[in-house]
Amino acid sequence: MQARITLDDVAALARGCAVLGTGGGGDVRSGAIAARRAIRERGEVPLVTLGDLPDDALVLPLSGIGAPTVSHEMIHAEDEPVRIKEEIERIFGRGPAAVMSSEIGGANGVAPVAWAARLGLPLLDADAMGRAFPEVQMVSLYVAGIPANLVIMSDAVGNVVTIRPVDGLWSEAIARAVCVASGSSALMADYVLTAKECAGAVIEGTVTRALAIGRATEGAQDPLGALTAELGAVRLLTGKVTDLERRTTGGFARGTVTVEGTGDDRGRTLTLEIQNENLVAVEDGVVRAMVPDLITVVDTQAATAIQTEGLRYGQRVTVLAWPCDPLWRTPKGLETAGPRAFGYDLDYRPVETIAGRA
Amino acid sequence: MSEHAIAADARLRIGIDVGGTNTDAVVLDEADRVVAKAKRPTSPDVTEGLRAALDAVLGELPEPGLVTRVMLGTTHATNAILERRSLGRVAVLRLGAPATTSVPPLSEWPEDLAKTVSAGAAVVRGGHFVDGRAIAPLDEDAVRRFLAATPADAIAVTGVFSPASADQENRVAEIIQAELGEVPVSLSHEIGSLGLLERENAAILNAALYGVARDVTGALQEALRARGLRVETFFAQNDGTLMAVDYAARYPVLTIGSGPANSLRGAAYLSGVKDAIVADVGGTSTDLGVLVGGFPRESAAAVEIGGVTTNFRMPDILSIALGGGTIVGAEPRSVGYRIGREALVFGGTTPTMTDAAVAAGRGSVGAHAVPAEWHDRLAAAVRRADDLVADAVDRVALGKADLPLVAVGGGAFLLAPRIPGAPEVIRPEHAEVANAVGAAIALASGRLETIVPAAGAGNGRATLIEKAKEEAAARAVAAGADPASVEIVELSEIPLSYLPEPAVRLHVKAAGPLAR
Numbered sequence: 001m002q003a004r005i006t007l008d009d010v011a012a013l014a015r016g017c018a019v020l021g022t023g024g025g026g027d028v029r030s031g032a033i034a035a036r037r038a039i040r041e042r043g044e045v046p047l048v049t050l051g052d053l054p055d056d057a058l059v060l061p062l063s064g065i066g067a068p069t070v071s072h073e074m075i076h077a078e079d080e081p082v083r084i085k086e087e088i089e090r091i092f093g094r095g096p097a098a099v100m101s102s103e104i105g106g107a108n109g110v111a112p113v114a115w116a117a118r119l120g121l122p123l124l125d126a127d128a129m130g131r132a133f134p135e136v137q138m139v140s141l142y143v144a145g146i147p148a149n150l151v152i153m154s155d156a157v158g159n160v161v162t163i164r165p166v167d168g169l170w171s172e173a174i175a176r177a178v179c180v181a182s183g184s185s186a187l188m189a190d191y192v193l194t195a196k197e198c199a200g201a202v203i204e205g206t207v208t209r210a211l212a213i214g215r216a217t218e219g220a221q222d223p224l225g226a227l228t229a230e231l232g233a234v235r236l237l238t239g240k241v242t243d244l245e246r247r248t249t250g251g252f253a254r255g256t257v258t259v260e261g262t263g264d265d266r267g268r269t270l271t272l273e274i275q276n277e278n279l280v281a282v283e284d285g286v287v288r289a290m291v292p293d294l295i296t297v298v299d300t301q302a303a304t305a306i307q308t309e310g311l312r313y314g315q316r317v318t319v320l321a322w323p324c325d326p327l328w329r330t331p332k333g334l335e336t337a338g339p340r341a342f343g344y345d346l347d348y349r350p351v352e353t354i355a356g357r358a
Numbered sequence: 359m360s361e362h363a364i365a366a367d368a369r370l371r372i373g374i375d376v377g378g379t380n381t382d383a384v385v386l387d388e389a390d391r392v393v394a395k396a397k398r399p400t401s402p403d404v405t406e407g408l409r410a411a412l413d414a415v416l417g418e419l420p421e422p423g424l425v426t427r428v429m430l431g432t433t434h435a436t437n438a439i440l441e442r443r444s445l446g447r448v449a450v451l452r453l454g455a456p457a458t459t460s461v462p463p464l465s466e467w468p469e470d471l472a473k474t475v476s477a478g479a480a481v482v483r484g485g486h487f488v489d490g491r492a493i494a495p496l497d498e499d500a501v502r503r504f505l506a507a508t509p510a511d512a513i514a515v516t517g518v519f520s521p522a523s524a525d526q527e528n529r530v531a532e533i534i535q536a537e538l539g540e541v542p543v544s545l546s547h548e549i550g551s552l553g554l555l556e557r558e559n560a561a562i563l564n565a566a567l568y569g570v571a572r573d574v575t576g577a578l579q580e581a582l583r584a585r586g587l588r589v590e591t592f593f594a595q596n597d598g599t600l601m602a603v604d605y606a607a608r609y610p611v612l613t614i615g616s617g618p619a620n621s622l623r624g625a626a627y628l629s630g631v632k633d634a635i636v637a638d639v640g641g642t643s644t645d646l647g648v649l650v651g652g653f654p655r656e657s658a659a660a661v662e663i664g665g666v667t668t669n670f671r672m673p674d675i676l677s678i679a680l681g682g683g684t685i686v687g688a689e690p691r692s693v694g695y696r697i698g699r700e701a702l703v704f705g706g707t708t709p710t711m712t713d714a715a716v717a718a719g720r721g722s723v724g725a726h727a728v729p730a731e732w733h734d735r736l737a738a739a740v741r742r743a744d745d746l747v748a749d750a751v752d753r754v755a756l757g758k759a760d761l762p763l764v765a766v767g768g769g770a771f772l773l774a775p776r777i778p779g780a781p782e783v784i785r786p787e788h789a790e791v792a793n794a795v796g797a798a799i800a801l802a803s804g805r806l807e808t809i810v811p812a813a814g815a816g817n818g819r820a821t822l823i824e825k826a827k828e829e830a831a832a833r834a835v836a837a838g839a840d841p842a843s844v845e846i847v848e849l850s851e852i853p854l855s856y857l858p859e860p861a862v863r864l865h866v867k868a869a870g871p872l873a874r
């Protein structure tokens with residue numbers, strides 16, 4: 001039987017995407033609202049795997065790009081994905097066979113359900129990050145060496161912009177500039193590729209994984225335990241937020257968060273370095289987890305993810321960290337999205353190695 | 359018995375707070391001293407309990423004619439939404455197409471509430487980008503067509519980025535007046551802040567509540583007339599300030615959540631402390647909030663009312679399941695209003711937190727001794743409750759260990775003489791009616807939220823900030839404040855990320871005493 005994303009799945013998917021957002025990736029709420037509305041209007045969205053698609057089928061990776069404040073106010077136009085699809089038909093002489101999330105973490109993990117429903121296409125059970133990252137070139141397709149030679153953008157007004165960049169870095173620079181002209185919010189297809197090219201270049205199973213993460217805490221007696229087990233995460237610390245330092249530089253919300261241990265963790269202190277996402281966790285001068293491994297702050301009671309902007313002094317939180325997809329641990333992966341790509345002079349060590357598990 | 363002698367030419371005012379369990383009323387003299395107070399059960403229709411409380415305090419006055427003002431904090435609006443009762447039908451207009459069409463208005467509303475409230479909805483061309491450019495010129499013909507096709511009691515208008523660029527919403531208000539005359543209109547930029555769906559929801563609820571506001575105002579004025587009172591009336595709003603009746607008639611949604619705000623402001627006044635943690639202990643729960651400069655600290659989170667998410671300001675309140683009626687061994691259940699029969703100290707058989715506090719020597723309530731066999735369990739319950747309060751104090755204090763705790767509400771005696779995290783526990787006189795006192799002493803206020811360039815980032819920043827301050831002050835005067843003494847009481851900037859030009863969200867609030 002073919003899997004489908006139903007109306008009832010959207011809440012669990014949104015919760016899971018928030019956990020995979022590692023503090024960033026944008027608020028999942030408006031994506032979830034759009035997804036529910038699209039399913040009501042146009043029906044459930046089939047979820048397919050790469051194996052379900054012919055080799056030459058076109059996969060359309062979509063993501064919203066822009067400022068979080070703007071996407072919360074100037075919500076996407078319903079037809080934005082339609083214009084991208086039409087542009088693909090003009091370029092390739094055929095339309096896409098499936099929509100894929102470019103970024104499963106945060107808003108861009110949920111909203112593709114709405115875009116797929118609008119286009120009457122299935123959603124591919126995969127994405128290009130396995131988490132959230134702040135920049136366009138920080139995708140598995142770039143790491144896998146797929147040339148970033150086509151970007152199609154569509155905005156709320158109806159403009160369509162096709163970019164033929166020379167590489168991923170240029171794709172980021174030009175896409176950002178176009179986005180500003182469009183009012184700091186747009187829909188973007190970065191890369192359009194065949195199912196065959198996707199093999200090994202996308203991170204498979206991430207929609208199913210986000211759903212499982214979201215469902216793990218549903219009705220659980222011990223939501224935190226259930227989430228930790230589902231993620232296979234290392235529990236770095238349980239405590240309360242005792243210091244928050246925020247600064248906005250270069251368009252990024254940077255900051256440092258201090259969590260002091262409570263209960264069994266009393267006397268311990270963990271600091272988190274943040275640039276939109278949670279990137280490095282340090283205890284007593286020792287790094288306990290670092291990007292590209294995933295670090296998420298959750299509410300200790302409900303085990304729901306807390307976004308960077310939602311962190312407040314005094315919150316009771318638990319910091320979880322777990323391994324990223326192996327693709328990010330390759331030399332090219334670490335060069336693209338390892339600690340040095342974010343300006344931290346650190347040699348990457350896997351979270352499970354630091355924890356002494358492997 | 360009056361608490362203070364009342365001069366023959368005194369000018370008195372009455373504060374009334376309608377709570378979930380009780381309706382409290384107080385009379386204050388010109389020096390803000392409490393000269394009469396009363397507590398009556400809140401009636402299902404609200405108005406009857408209000409009349410009873412009013413009669414009780416008026417009965418203590420030598421001459422009701424001395425009362426010149428009445429301030430009312432009430433749950434009418436909240437109840438109307440929760441019960442889908444007396445709500446008006448609203449024509450819902452959004453200015454934003456072709457943007458925003460992926461989520462039409464009323465998308466996530468509970469079906470029955472949407473059915474009750476919506477007379478029809480449309481998204482027409484218009485709205486603004488974050489940088490102030492128009493997404494599209496306002497489609498005035500589409501606005502007129504929608505108005506003609508959608509008869510309604512009121513109209514809610516929400517434009518994309520209207521808190522920063524209000525001109526299109528204002529233009530629609532002009533069109534409505536030209537086409538339909540005096541139909542009430544809710545403009546979203548006057549009600550909520552950034553966040554389209556939440557602001558739109560608040561504007562729609564506001565429009566649906568115009569009839570409720572008229573009914574409450576009418577009932578209050580009728581009750582006052584019947585008692586021979588010729589007074590000015592004000593409504594309490596959810597930031598602890600007041601609005602004149604004609605202003606409240608335009609912004610009824612702002613009365614939602616005024617209870618906790620009143621109690622915080624009343625605690626500030628009665629204790630004389632401007633920065634403090636306030637614990638309001640009721641029958642079922644204890645509400646903890648924080649006073650900053652005499653005003654309630656506001657919540658950053660979205661607020662849900664009757665299943666609808668909104669984003670207007672509300673006091674940041676942490677509720678814990680601890681009240682005078684809380685049943686020991688069956689927490690968080692409470693005996694509620696039946697405490698006078700069921701608690702051990704009243705001769706009943708249910709052990710409550712009131713019994714526990716009495717057994718611990720924290721107060722003397724009721725005529726019956728607590729049977730000795732309960733003492734150990736009640737002592738353990740008190741220890742648990744103290745831990746619960748200490749933890750809650752730590753949570754709301756946000757790391758500040760120097761804030762005193764002001765204990766108010768009918769169950770304030772439950773609280774321990776010393777609370778970890780607070781250097782001092784203040785128990786002011788009249789604490790049991792702090793919420794009604796808060797309504798009576800409140801200032802009038804106005805506020806504004808917009809987007810301005812960040813410091814050093816763009817031209818015109820200083821001018822824009824000055825303009826925002828002036829507009830906030832003008833709104834405070836419209837709400838009833840004395841123009842000569844309006845002050846800017848809050849000015850905050852939140853940086854916005856990922857924008858081409860560094861910008862901040864500017865929030866300004868002005869407040870002042872009521873005009874004489």
